[in-house]
Amino acid sequence: MAAVVSVPIAKRLGLGSVLGYLIAGILIGPFGFGFLGQEHSDDVMHFAEFGVVMMLFLVGLELQPALLWRLRIPILGLGGLQVAVTALVIAVVGIIAGLSWPMAQAVGLILAQSSTAIVLQTLNEKGLMKTEAGQSAFSVLLFQDIAVIPILAFLPLLAMKPGSSTSLMSNGVILVATGQAAEQGAALPGWLQTLVVVGTVGSIIVVGRFLMRPIFRFIADTQLKEIFTATALLLVIAIALAMQQVGLSPALGTFVAGVVLADNEYRHELETDIDPFKGLLLGLFFISVGASIDFNLLVQQPLLILGVVLGLAIAKFTILFGLGQCFKLPLSQSILFGCALAQGGEFAFVLFSFATQNQVLPASVANPLVVAVALSMALTPLIMIIHDRLVQPRFAELTPDRDDDEIDDNENPVVIAGFGRFGQIVGRLLAANGCKATILDHNPGQIEMLRRFGFKIFYGDASRIDLLQTAGAARAKLLVVAIDERDTILEVVELARKRFPHLKILARAIDRSHAYELMRRGADGVQRETFGSALEMGMEALKLLGVRSYKARRAVLVFKEHDEAALQEMAFAGKRDETVLIARSRQLAQQLEQLLQADDQELTNEVDLAWDISALRQEKS
Amino acid sequence: MLGTSNQILILFAHPALEKSRVNRHLIQAVRGLDSVTVHDLYEEYPDLHINVKLEQNLLLAHDIIVFHHPFYWYSSPAILKEWQDLVLQHGFAYGHEGVALRGKKFLSAITTGGSDKAYCRQGYNFFTIRELLVPFEQTARLCGMEYLPPFVVHGTHQLREQDQIARHAEDYRRAIVALRDGAIAWDKLSQVKLLNENLALIL
Numbered sequence: 001m002a003a004v005v006s007v008p009i010a011k012r013l014g015l016g017s018v019l020g021y022l023i024a025g026i027l028i029g030p031f032g033f034g035f036l037g038q039e040h041s042d043d044v045m046h047f048a049e050f051g052v053v054m055m056l057f058l059v060g061l062e063l064q065p066a067l068l069w070r071l072r073i074p075i076l077g078l079g080g081l082q083v084a085v086t087a088l089v090i091a092v093v094g095i096i097a098g099l100s101w102p103m104a105q106a107v108g109l110i111l112a113q114s115s116t117a118i119v120l121q122t123l124n125e126k127g128l129m130k131t132e133a134g135q136s137a138f139s140v141l142l143f144q145d146i147a148v149i150p151i152l153a154f155l156p157l158l159a160m161k162p163g164s165s166t167s168l169m170s171n172g173v174i175l176v177a178t179g180q181a182a183e184q185g186a187a188l189p190g191w192l193q194t195l196v197v198v199g200t201v202g203s204i205i206v207v208g209r210f211l212m213r214p215i216f217r218f219i220a221d222t223q224l225k226e227i228f229t230a231t232a233l234l235l236v237i238a239i240a241l242a243m244q245q246v247g248l249s250p251a252l253g254t255f256v257a258g259v260v261l262a263d264n265e266y267r268h269e270l271e272t273d274i275d276p277f278k279g280l281l282l283g284l285f286f287i288s289v290g291a292s293i294d295f296n297l298l299v300q301q302p303l304l305i306l307g308v309v310l311g312l313a314i315a316k317f318t319i320l321f322g323l324g325q326c327f328k329l330p331l332s333q334s335i336l337f338g339c340a341l342a343q344g345g346e347f348a349f350v351l352f353s354f355a356t357q358n359q360v361l362p363a364s365v366a367n368p369l370v371v372a373v374a375l376s377m378a379l380t381p382l383i384m385i386i387h388d389r390l391v392q393p394r395f396a397e398l399t400p401d402r403d404d405d406e407i408d409d410n411e412n413p414v415v416i417a418g419f420g421r422f423g424q425i426v427g428r429l430l431a432a433n434g435c436k437a438t439i440l441d442h443n444p445g446q447i448e449m450l451r452r453f454g455f456k457i458f459y460g461d462a463s464r465i466d467l468l469q470t471a472g473a474a475r476a477k478l479l480v481v482a483i484d485e486r487d488t489i490l491e492v493v494e495l496a497r498k499r500f501p502h503l504k505i506l507a508r509a510i511d512r513s514h515a516y517e518l519m520r521r522g523a524d525g526v527q528r529e530t531f532g533s534a535l536e537m538g539m540e541a542l543k544l545l546g547v548r549s550y551k552a553r554r555a556v557l558v559f560k561e562h563d564e565a566a567l568q569e570m571a572f573a574g575k576r577d578e579t580v581l582i583a584r585s586r587q588l589a590q591q592l593e594q595l596l597q598a599d600d601q602e603l604t605n606e607v608d609l610a611w612d613i614s615a616l617r618q619e620k621s
Numbered sequence: 622m623l624g625t626s627n628q629i630l631i632l633f634a635h636p637a638l639e640k641s642r643v644n645r646h647l648i649q650a651v652r653g654l655d656s657v658t659v660h661d662l663y664e665e666y667p668d669l670h671i672n673v674k675l676e677q678n679l680l681l682a683h684d685i686i687v688f689h690h691p692f693y694w695y696s697s698p699a700i701l702k703e704w705q706d707l708v709l710q711h712g713f714a715y716g717h718e719g720v721a722l723r724g725k726k727f728l729s730a731i732t733t734g735g736s737d738k739a740y741c742r743q744g745y746n747f748f749t750i751r752e753l754l755v756p757f758e759q760t761a762r763l764c765g766m767e768y769l770p771p772f773v774v775h776g777t778h779q780l781r782e783q784d785q786i787a788r789h790a791e792d793y794r795r796a797i798v799a800l801r802d803g804a805i806a807w808d809k810l811s812q813v814k815l816l817n818e819n820l821a822l823i824l
Contacts, residue, residue, distance in 0.1 A: 557670040609673070609710075616711045 018121050019381035021283050025290020026378075049250075051281025052117050052346065053240045054274055056145070056251045059120065059138075060258015061267050068259060071139050078136055078327055079143020082341075085319050086112040093311065099365065102158035106360045107369065109151050110352060111312060113345035115377050116141045116251070117285060122384055123340060132329055133336040140320075140341060145252055148347050155351070156358045200246045201256060204239060208260030216266040217447075220459055229273040236274065265447050268440070268458045268470045275470075289346065293374045294367070301368055308372040309379065316342040332392065339387040343380045344373030412436040415471050416480045417462030417492055419450065422508050422529055423482030427455065437480075438471050463488050465495045473500050481507040481523075490517055497522040512567065519571040535560055554610070627801050629657045630683035631730075634690040634701040636663055643732050643777045643786055644691060650790035651797050658683065662700045669703055676708040681721060685800055686766070688757065689730040691777075695746075695753045705760065714764045723765035728772060728800070728816070729757050730793065736776035750775075751814055772796055772816040792817050799824050 087108035094104030119137055120129075128134045212235075219231050236254055243253030261267060298305055317338040324334030352370050355361045414430060414437040416423050423439070430437050439457040441447055450457050460467045462483060473479060473496065481492050493507050507523040509515035511530075518526045535556050542552035631651060635644050638661075652659050660679065666672075680686065690697045712718045733740070733750070740750045750773055751758075761768040774780075774789045796816055799805050806823050813819055 554670065557668055561670070561672075610707050613711070616716065619711070619716055 018118050018286055021286030022290040022378045025287035029291030051278055051285045053250050053254050054236055054278035055282055057236050057254035057258040058271060058274060058278055060255040061262050061271055063259050064262045065259055074136055074139035075143050078323055079140045081323055082140050083112045083144060083147050086316060089315055103361055106155055106158050106355050110348050111344055113144050113347045114141060114341040115343055115345040116145060117282060117346055118377055118380050119340050122381055133333040136337050137340045155355050155360050158360045196246050200242055204257050205260050208257055232270050232273045265451055265458045268467055269460050271470045272466050289374055289377055294371050297368055297371045305368050305372050309376050312376055313342045335391055339383050343376040348373040412438045413477045415473055415476045416482060418483035419457060420484055426480050426482055440471055463491050465499055473503060478504045486510050486514055493518055493521045493523050515567060516571040626656045627684040629685045629797060629801050630679055631659045631687040631689050632662060633659055634662045634698045636698050643774060643780060646786050646790040647793045650794040656801050657797060669700055671704055671707050673707050677713055685726045687728045687730050692731045692733045725766045726769055727761035727766040728769045729754055730772040732774045732777045734778045770810055770813050770816045792820055
């Protein structure tokens with residue numbers, strides 16, 4: 001309820017939905033109206049972490065393995081350096097502040113994390129994901145998510161009491177950890193644990209690659225939308241649970257699954273189905289972050305906590321900015337990069353509680369830091385607003401417009417809806433001329449076959465506007481509607497015209513009256529599906545009757561021109577006055593005959609006039 | 622002539638503008654000028670199916686007609702020849718009744734791959750550019766149009782520097798604007814072989 005009220009208000013005020021959710025969380029939390037108790041909010045938080053899991057699954061879906069491979073340098077270089085340098089700097093500060101070396105190390109590593117959830121949500125909302133800074137931020141976040149695993153393994157080694165770490169030393173294999181796994185890990189020998197982990201990740205990849213396609217196809221064949229949604233959810237939840245069982249971060253597991261499925265033709269359908277759940281759960285997650293801010297501690301140690309928040313933000317920003325510059329980002333992008341990642345992350349909550357359990361950190365150190373991290377997360381949307389309003393405008397004039405082409409965002413300029421006998425020809429012609437198209441079709445058999453020939457084709461019902469959205473209609477230049485069904489074509493054209501005003505729409509018309517309808521719905525180009533081939537055949541007929549080829553061809557072109565002009569006129573005659581069209585269509589047969597007769601003579605004249613010297617000869621004689 | 626602006630129709634013919642290096646810049650330089658209509662024939666008629674009536678009306682509405690094209694085999698690209706065959710009808714452009722174009726001015730604006738040195742008795746093209754353009758000159762004469770010295774950019778195969786191309790584009794723009802505004806020393810035109818050989822003299 002609080003979210004329903006505060007999120008739209010926050011969005012209207014230009015603060016972004018993340019801040020709205022956080023405020024809602026503070027309001028209903030133990031220190032606001034107290035609807036949500038402290039223990040309670042932990043439960044909610046666990047539940048809501050699923051939102052983060054789903055978000056990473058969706059992020060994975062957007063990332064084809066090839067793109068991921070291209071990002072390897074930013075991920076390892078930028079991400080690795082960020083974690084290492086930040087951890088070191090914070091550790092040094094910690095020592096100066098009087099912490100022991102192991103404690104300082106732990107705090108440094110934990111605070112080096114940034115918040116995947118907040119940053120990605122904010123960047124996506126502002127449409128900054130495809131910028132250089134957005135891509136860099138994403139790379140760093142990805143590295144951090146991966147780095148959580150070795151950090152979890154490493155933390156117990158820093159324990160204050162050396163004895164407690166011995167059992168974990170035995171499975172010091174880098175990949176293994178999390179609280180649960182640590183307990184199980186004691187029971188399983190290290191090599192077996194490793195084997196289980198590798199096996200699970202391997203089976204996700206194998207299953208995703210080879211098994212999911214027939215399964216999705218089987219389900220798509222049932223034509224039941226709910227079942228598809230249920231399968232998608234089941235998939236994500238199953239992977240998350242499996243990963244938790246073997247002791248890996250569920251978020252990382254679903255991310256891997258997403259990447260594996262990114263090449264799948266059902267990708268857009270999956271995205272569309274999971275997205276609402278992700279949105280809700282992620283919202284819940286932000287609310288629980290808001291609710292978990294312990295204002296008592298803040299009141300008790302205001303200076304310390306505010307100092308940590310500010311210090312953290314400044315230190316992180318400086319390091320990120322420096323790294324951005326080292327990796328040759330433009331100045332404005334470096335600043336954005338720094339601003340975006342200058343907070344603590346949600347993993348800090350997990351890591352701090354883990355560290356306290358393992359007696360690496362005393363509660364007196366961890367608790368104020370948890371509050372500081374939560375506050376710094378809450379501040380991120382504010383920092384981004386300040387950045388938008390005050391910093392970025394200064395660069396607006398300095399940086400010339402860049403070509404969008406440089407940023408490969410996996411989106412094609414053309415969307416073809418319907419890939420049957422009509423759409424195929426359009427698609428093949430475009431492909432043969434190097435134009436990339438995203439293709440939507442809802443015939444699973446067709447999809448299978450076409451993908452084998454390397455077309456980028458996705459399963460889906462194009463009359464669902466949200467599917468057009470995920471297929472990239474908002475960024476595409478052109479939509480080709482080549483569906484078979486008369487009414488569906490009208491529906492898609494009408495929806496697309498309203499929803500994506502910038503889009504050029506070419507539509508397939510079943511017949512003349514369908515063409516009128518389409519033109520009046522604002523299609524930019526309309527082609528009657530039988531017109532072109534019928535004209536070609538008419539030309540063949542003329543030739544067989546002894547008309548010379550070139551004359552036959554010109555006769556066809558003249559006829560086509562006249563017919564299309566008449567089509568245009570009649571379509572819009574109907575628009576001005578509906579009765580005109582009705583009256584006309586009633587007399588269609590009769591009128592068409594008249595029209596053709598009149599045209600015919602005029603048309604022949606026009607064709608014959610070219611290269612005709614009879615008038616010239618008359619004049620000479 | 623001063624004070625009134627001439628309406629200029631540029632009939633532009635380039636079958637592969639996307640590969641053009643020079644013509645692209647030339648046509649860009651005159652696009653959007655007031656009283657100048659750029660009519661891109663290959664874009665308008667990809668089937669070479671020319672709308673004769675429309676073309677004749679365009680001719681009637683303009684005072685100066687420009688054929689702008691690369692010089693292919695000592696002539697124009699195919700579509701412009703087709704255009705001439707169809708649009709310059711007997712009874713419209715020539716013949717007793719054909720006086721529609723009388724008194725208008727005609728300009729060829731062409732680019733040639735070979736340099737100016739190639740277009741002389743010692744060069745491999747043997748004939749001068751004016752000699753080779755005689756069919757156009759005579760077409761204009763027969764239609765009762767005044768034939769202006771042609772605007773020729775020679776040696777496009779050697780043109781590499783962007784600023785050289787830009788200079789030609791600017792010359793073209795200046796010439797068209799001067800023709801439009803009547804800011805030309807018409808009496809001096811007979812002294813030049815090419816419109817752009819000495820722009821300072823005639824502007």
